[in-house]
């Protein structure tokens with residue numbers, strides 16, 4: 001059986017080979033945790049962004065968008081708490097001189113017990129066959145119960161240490177469970193220290209006395225500082241939302257899992273401003289809407305779950321993550337947070353401005369509460385890619401790799417191909433391509449056998465291949481081949497646009513959402 005780790009390696013190799021994701025500045029050996037999107041990757045990414053943007057700003061008349069600058073006044077980050085508290089706990093191994101996140105070392109330790117449990121369950125499932133009851137086995141197998149108890153004991157200590165910001169206890173867990181450095185193999189650990197994740201740079205010339213500024217670590221603050229601008233110029237009435245897509249930067253120390261944890265990444269965030277006291281209703285509303293948004297793509301309902309936070313940040317009164325089953329387990333793709341009035345209050349205090357809303361219905365003014373939905377474009381990209389990647393054995397001993405993207409997200413919608421490179425077939429194919437290209441991203445391919453051309457399109461997830469043959473020249477019909485079923489049918493050229501449009505446009509997804 002192929003392990004999930006092998007599948008993930010293949011996925012990374014495939015995404016590079018077919019122009020989805022490249023290591024940044026690869027000719028110089030790359031830059032850790034920074035990636036570039038290639039010709040197919042950028043199309044997929046843009047489609048994901050469009051699905052999100054339109055679902056927010058078209059489907060909700062009380063949600064509008066902005067595009068704030070990456071650079072912001074440095075006081076923004078003092079007010080938001082990022083200067084003082086946007087930290088990771090780091091620990092060094094004195095022998096290898098390698099630096100690690102202490103929390104990640106402990107999470108890895110817990111994952112080892114999870115993996116051991118999973119292996120036991122898998123072995124037992126094979127042994128007992130169809131009658132196997134995994135839930136019962138987990139509570140009765142002495143070995144599984146012992147592993148689970150060990151894991152839970154670590155988890156309890158770990159959660160408390162993180163909550164109390166107890167760096168000594170974090171180190172003690174690492175020592176007590178004899179965690180070794182993966183490079184040196186030793187337990188020679190330094191103390192744990194806090195490390196701020198923001199990238200700093202300078203604005204202005206040094207002669208003028210340059211000012212230290214930060215690359216934004218989240219897009220949300222650009223929305224908070226523009227609350228009054230948008231509310232007043234847009235004559236927005238509470239409840240209303242402001243949506244934004246943009247780059248964010250974090251100096252992540254643990255760079256791994258491909259585009260899951262990056263130093264430069266993109267977020268799609270929406271802050272929804274509500275009356276104080278109504279935030280829980282809106283939290284539930286957005287929680288459900290966001291899960292529906294994910295599931296509507298059809299990647300598999302069982303691949304998603306909520307993970308409610310039991311320990312909340314001091315400014316939040318509810319928080320949940322939407323997790324997706326990546327090849328390396330369930331991981332956070334999106335966070336939904338009820339952030340109270342913390343951010344607006346902080347900006348009011350630090351700027352000295354009166355950031356309030358006058359509610360004509362209530363005849364009173366207040367600082368609105370905020371529900372935030374925050375999703376990483378790159379993590380969404382990874383989840384779509386991972387769910388789409390399929391290796392299939394075909395009849396006759398053949399095989400194919402196919403990316404079963406939701407049609408609306410596919411980078412290329414159709415490939416037009418003449419059966420042969422003569423007798424006017426290429427010209428006819430070009431004519432069809434020219435009529436389709438106003439609606440969809442299409443490619444033209446006349447090289448190699450039709451079978452090989454189909455495989456190339458399967459590998460990038462193109463839902464339709466259109467073949468022009470001699471019959472086309474007689475009756476204006478073509479062969480339309482479907483990516484997933486590989487079925488082919490003969491259809492008139494005049495119907496092509498409508499057939500493709502029906503499958504790939506976002507309308508069906510949006511109707512399902514509302």
Ligand code: GAP
Nearest residue numbers: 218220260261262265333334335374375376379
């Ligand atoms: N404004 C709230 C906020 O930024 P977050 O949980 O830190 O919350 C939100 O980030 C989302 O941004 C995450 O759910 C994830 O999808 C994405 N994200 C965060 N850090 C990331 C990183 N280093 N690389 C890629 N995506 C990241």
